[in-house]
Amino acid sequence: MIQLSHKNLMREACYIDGAWVGADSGATLSVDNPATGATIGRVPKMGEAETLRAIDAANAALPAWRAKTGKERAGLLRKWFDLIMAHQDDIARIMTTEQGKPLAEAKGEVAYAASFIEWFAEEGKRVYGDVIPTFAAGRRIIVTKEPVGVVAAITPWNFPAAMLTRKAGPALAAGCTLVCKPASQTPFTALALVVLAEEAGIPRGVINIVTGSAREIGGAITASPIVRKLTFTGSTEVGKVLIEQCAATVKKVSMELGGNAPFLVFDDADLDAAVEGAIASKYRNNGQTCVCANRFYVQRGVAKAFADKLAARVAQMKVGDGLEAGVVLGPLIDDAAADKVDELMADATSKGAEVVIGGGRHELGGRFYKPTILLGATQDMRLSREEIFGPVAPIFVFDDEKEAVGYANDTEFGLASYFYTRDVGRVFRVMEALEYGIVGINEGLISTEVAPFGGVKESGMGREGSKYGIEDYLEVKYALIGGIGA
Ligand SMILES: NC(=O)C1=CN([C@@H]2O[C@H](COP(=O)(O)OP(=O)(O)OC[C@H]3O[C@@H](n4cnc5c(N)ncnc54)[C@H](OP(=O)(O)O)[C@@H]3O)[C@@H](O)[C@H]2O)C=CC1
Numbered sequence: 018m019i020q021l022s023h024k025n026l027m028r029e030a031c032y033i034d035g036a037w038v039g040a041d042s043g044a045t046l047s048v049d050n051p052a053t054g055a056t057i058g059r060v061p062k063m064g065e066a067e068t069l070r071a072i073d074a075a076n077a078a079l080p081a082w083r084a085k086t087g088k089e090r091a092g093l094l095r096k097w098f099d100l101i102m103a104h105q106d107d108i109a110r111i112m113t114t115e116q117g118k119p120l121a122e123a124k125g126e127v128a129y130a131a132s133f134i135e136w137f138a139e140e141g142k143r144v145y146g147d148v149i150p151t152f153a154a155g156r157r158i159i160v161t162k163e164p165v166g167v168v169a170a171i172t173p174w175n176f177p178a179a180m181l182t183r184k185a186g187p188a189l190a191a192g193c194t195l196v197c198k199p200a201s202q203t204p205f206t207a208l209a210l211v212v213l214a215e216e217a218g219i220p221r222g223v224i225n226i227v228t229g230s231a232r233e234i235g236g237a238i239t240a241s242p243i244v245r246k247l248t249f250t251g252s253t254e255v256g257k258v259l260i261e262q263c264a265a266t267v268k269k270v271s272m273e274l275g276g277n278a279p280f281l282v283f284d285d286a287d288l289d290a291a292v293e294g295a296i297a298s299k300y301r302n303n304g305q306t307c308v309c310a311n312r313f314y315v316q317r318g319v320a321k322a323f324a325d326k327l328a329a330r331v332a333q334m335k336v337g338d339g340l341e342a343g344v345v346l347g348p349l350i351d352d353a354a355a356d357k358v359d360e361l362m363a364d365a366t367s368k369g370a371e372v373v374i375g376g377g378r379h380e381l382g383g384r385f386y387k388p389t390i391l392l393g394a395t396q397d398m399r400l401s402r403e404e405i406f407g408p409v410a411p412i413f414v415f416d417d418e419k420e421a422v423g424y425a426n427d428t429e430f431g432l433a434s435y436f437y438t439r440d441v442g443r444v445f446r447v448m449e450a451l452e453y454g455i456v457g458i459n460e461g462l463i464s465t466e467v468a469p470f471g472g473v474k475e476s477g478m479g480r481e482g483s484k485y486g487i488e489d490y491l492e493v494k495y496a497l498i499g500g501i502g503a
Pocket residue numbers: 171172173174175176198199200201202229230231232234235236250251252253255256258272273274275276306307404432476477
């Protein structure tokens with residue numbers, strides 16, 4: 018077991034209707050440490066029956082939860098926020114052990130995750146309606162906003178805390194109740210957050226968490242008419258399946274899906290700033306984020322200088338077990354992930370890409386990978402169209418702004434994009450021309466709870482965070498009142 022200060026934080030059970038339970042069958046799934054391969058624990062292998070009970074619990078809890086005022090719900094969410102921050106180190110240690118990211122990054126994610134609970138506790142107090150100037154004497158029109166109802170959330174392994182709270186925060190603040198399914202590779206972080214939600218006094222049934230067969234749990238969630246909304250973060254491939262499955266009951270859906278972020282460096286850019294932004298955007302979580310720079314397009318005149326500066330910084334990066342001091346790059350999540358990066362590397366080098374630094378598996382073996390920079394990348398390489406999800410930075414060269422924007426937009430994805438320039442006219446021209454939900458300008462770290470995170474095209478729909486994020490958990494209703502007389 019992981020050494021924790023809070024003795025009950027790591028739970029090998031799920032939480033349904035206020036009780037910590039196992040699977041009906043007693044079956045379990047093992048969870049391993051991606052750095053060592055060692056088993057760190059087991060969680061229930063639940064399926065349809067348990068999921069339907071969780072949905073019923075959320076439905077039973079809904080009337081009392083939505084009847085609370087936004088302020089009352091905010092008080093409970095604030096207590097949850099305080100407990101998450103009080104146990105930041107423990108949650109981070111659980112996260113590093115099951116997901117692999119370095120402890121410092123894990124602590125950062127816990128604070129980022131908590132910020133969504135803090136932010137939406139306050140937003141829940143500001144769910145304003147409207148009074149619409151009447152169109153005819155004797156009538157009045159008022160608009161109110163009401164919670165969607167029972168919400169289901171399915172989350173990925175790469176940000177096991179933040180992707181849960183980015184959904185639970187607005188859902189609970191809006192007066193919805195929740196059934197969540199974390200990724201099977203990283204369930205303990207989410208379970209720990211729910212332990213703290215229970216300690217914060219969030220009533221039974223308001224938040225429920227199940228682990229187990231994704232297909233069975235997903236099937237029960239999407240087929241249930243009680244579940245009025247599904248919010249999903251994960252691959253575009255799975256997102257499409259879930260959207261289709263939700264059609265049968267016309268659910269609201271929020272989809273935070275895959276990306277293929279371009280990172281443009283113009284020849285008037287501050288190259289040192291661009292290199293720092295590239296490091297932050299490319300190598301965070303070992304390149305396993307949906308907003309990682311996936312393609313570096315650098316203007317021809319500065320490409321070599323940029324590559325050399327970036328290589329000098331990458332050469333300093335320590336690879337290893339995320340629990341080890343000084344490590345900045347942990348392991349990839351599993352063997353399949355490492356194999357995929359190998360495939361993309363082989364394709365690129367076979368088509369002429371030149372390895373500037375790194376270039377393959379790390380000498381530590383297992384799922385550890387050398388931080389890599391490639392020069393001479395071209396549009397016919399697979400890594401120009403597929404999400405690398407690893408520490409590989411391919412550098413493409415361009416000659417003019419029009420060409421750069423054309424390359425950047427040449428993808429079915431549209432989540433995050435980045436560019437560096439000091440030309441103010443170019444800032445507006447390129448920002449407006451990029452077909453993405455998020456644009457980092459002279460900045461490589463773009464994620465914050467105060468901004469509306471989300472993509473266009475096949476990167477998804479809906480926004481998480483910011484004042485916009487709670488709207489996805491609300492229904493708009495208007496009342497037209499007649500007979501008021503003169
Ligand atoms: N836009 C964004 O903000 C983000 C996008 N992503 C994208 O997700 C991918 C990596 O994450 P990854 O976890 O591998 O993504 P997956 O889509 O494979 O899994 C995401 C979640 O969906 C579950 N799942 C998988 N198949 C089904 C199904 N048929 N029905 C119901 N649930 C299912 C998984 O469960 P299980 O673990 O049990 O398989 C997991 O909980 C990348 O493409 C990345 O870009 C990731 C994070 C953020």
